[in-house]
Amino acid sequence: MRDLVVAGAGPVGMAVALHAHRAGLDVVVREPRSGPIDKACGEGLMPGAVAELAALGVDPRGHDVAGIHYLDGLGGGSGVSARFAAGPGRGVRRTVLHAALAERLAEAGIPIEPQPVRSVRDAGDHVEVDGERARYLVAADGLHSPTRRLVGLESGRPSGRRRFGLRCHVQQAPWSDFVEVHWSTRAEAYVTPVDDDLVGVAILTDSGEGFDEALADFPVLRERLVGERTRVRGAGPLHQKVRARAAGRVLLVGDAAGYVDALTGEGIALGLAQARAAVACLAQDRPDRYERQARRIGLRQELLTHALLLATGSQVVRRRLVPAAERLPWVFSTAVNQLARPIAVTS
Template sequence: MIDLLVAGCGPAGAATAIRAALAGLSVVVVEPRSGPIDKACGEGIAHSATSYLTRLGVELTGREFHGIRYLDATHSVDAHFAAGPGLGVRRTTLQTALETRLSDLGVPVKRGRVGPITQTPDSVTAAGVTARYLAAADGLHSPIRRQLGLCGESFGEVRRGLRQHFSVAPWTDLVEVYWSRLGEAYVTPVADDLVGVAILTSERGTFDSHLDAFPQLQRRLQGAEAASAVLGAGPLRQRVRARTAGRVLLVGDAAGYVDALTGEGIAVALRTSAELVDCIRADRPQDYETAWRRVSWECRLLTASLLWARNRPLLAPRIVPAAAALPGVYRTIVNRLS
């Protein structure tokens, strides 16, 4: 019997497995997809997250960015990072780096689906593997979370994301966030000749039709060739009743998700994955819920508060003007998140 079975080899699952292996635990990862896994995401990794991955021995390549710029039709405000730069990294590049580190550590990645889960007081079995614990890192719409009855009630506005890359030299060393009535468009430099554009909205439509709501960005991208297919993700909001069920612990997007509005999904996943490993090393899975809430509360609160304002017709148009009028407050919030 191994110590830990990890379901999912995305950033949350791979980081959990790497940290567990470095802690001396025996680990197996189960992942149904082969090759570098792509996903519709903003691809900006905060400085704290890149530092943590470096400590895990994950070698990242990408393009540095030094802050966040909010823009609407008439306002613009910048907040530069105090702790150090973030890194724009193609999701496939990040995935390759994580899988390379898993291979270096000798962590097996078994291709297949988890399927039914059975538990005893001392073990959990899934995908033909018996372990002391199972870390469920199987994504936003986690089948494991559903199987264990941990899904919370869904209500409120449904937001989704679309992402595409464009072959163009980045025009700034910041991540730009364009605001409009439709939603938000994030531009992340990921290479010297490539930017990723992610659009978050509750409205239906194609990537191109959504882009019409951001004329400033359209002008920036004029003449640039699309460098990837459009990928989508959503609904983004995922409510979860609990992070544990017996010897199964949820991590990453599977553990619950507010929105991509603040772009902190990977950073939170890494922080909570470290807590998960600490809890199973201590053989105290019951401590994980409290630990998860402790290390994620600030990001969840700030994201939920910003989303609440975004969903109020009277407040939404005032978000960027307020940030421009109070640049010190805006800079403080950005640096708390980064």
Template sequence: MIDVLVAGGGPAGLAAAAHAALAGMEAVVVEPRERPVDKACGEGVMPGGVAALRALGAEVTGRPLRGIRYVEGGRSVEAGFRGHGGLGVRRTELHAALHRRAAELGVRTVPGRVASVRQDADGVRAAGLRARWLIAADGLHSPVRRSLGLEPAPGPGPARYGLRRHYGVRPWSDCVEVHWSPHGEAYVTPVGDRLVGVAVLGHGGAGYDDLLAAFPGLTPLLRGPVASAVRGAGPLRRRVRRRVAGRVLLVGDAAGYVDALTGEGIALALVTAEAAVRALASGRPQDYEAAWRRLTRTHRLLTEGLLRAREHPRTAGLIVPAACRLPRLFAAAVHALQ
């Protein structure tokens, strides 16, 4: 019997499989897409995620990131990372590097899709395979999560979406820039010597170019060839009842998601994947729920706070001015997230 079956071969799933292999367990990944897998992503890896990749032994190339900069109109404020920096990396390069590392460790990837799970006291059956445990890393719209009844009804409020495209221009900064407007946010991440990714966040209904037009200070900097098609993701918020259901553990976006506003998705996917495997290896899978809450607490609190300020008419336009007036507080928030 397989020790760990992983549904989804994105960063969270591949990291979980690699950690399982390092713990001496047989791991198999079920993934329907051709590799390398691309998706809408800000493509900035926070320092904690870079450390997690290094600990896993995954060799990822990209552009070093020094910190985070907020920009709105003529105002800007930035905070550098403490210690090791972050990394701007194409999603396809990140996926290829994690797939290489997982394969080096003996992880097998099979084509297929996990749509439902049957489990008993000894194991699980999914995608025609039998395993002791299933790690669901199948993304925001996780079919496994839905099939287990772990997804409550959507909460009130407008849904937010993300759209990403690349431009063949030389990066003008070694920070991730977050440009703010009344209509949303634009994340600019250097990912190559002549390549930047621009991810625009906002409410649904508008196309990429319409959303980008809300940032008149940014668009003149993107006078280069369009280097990729637009990719989208959303609705971003995903509430989850719990992350452990019998012999199934949820990791990455499948485990719940607040928003891309603070840019920690990849880092959290990597560290929660490791925590899930650690719980399985110790024979205490129930410990993963508390570990997930601890690892994601700061992200959830700060992201919820920013979203509430963003959605309230009285505070929506105060975020960047407040960060400029209180640069130490802004730096403390960036350091807490890294």
């Protein structure tokens, strides 16, 4: 009987497997997709995420990110910047991050089985995954996690704003070492340097419209994007509620554990911290401790994201957000660095 089955070979699922291997657990990863897995995301790693990856021996190629720069989407004013106090973050293509983690799994001899999790049964002292016995199952299979549904932790359709993300890459040299966040009255555009000759452009919107239609809200940015574009990827609706993050011997991590919004850009850092916490609980045979740990780990991000979503639901607030941050740069810098610092995990 294996100690652990991990559903999903995204960055968080592979981090779970690496932590489990280090803890002496016999682990296997289930992932039906082959090759580097891509998805629509901003691709900016906060300093805390860079530190989490380094602790696992993972150092993906990318472009250093000095901080966050908020700008008026129409180009009025210079905006406001906040440097990361904990050291640089990094812009990394999702496929590059996947390849770096997959290489570490291969070096550790952790198998990846090319199949999904189709059935789960909690047998009390173990869990049966597709009829095979394991001590535990960790679901890291994404925003619309099939495993979450299988174990009854889905919480139905969330109320409130239905937000969607769109992302492409543009073949040109980055013009800034900051992640730029351009604000319009109905969307945000995130520009992340991910290599010396490549920038990622992600747009978050309520409307579910196409990339070019959404980009029209940002005329200055649109004119600046002169290189060849890759295909556009989409994701959403972003808000996903869960009844709980654990059910017996099944734990949820990353986007599978519920998601509020990509506004704060902390998704990978949060997922990596959850991965570390989940394995620490399983290594102690105390899965019951994970729910409290996961709630505490995500508290600051959830509170700030909910507050920003509530405030920016108003077009008046959206128009005034960047000017307000310009007038109070220390408040903006404090908020950015609260999100950028490493996430502590305690037993």
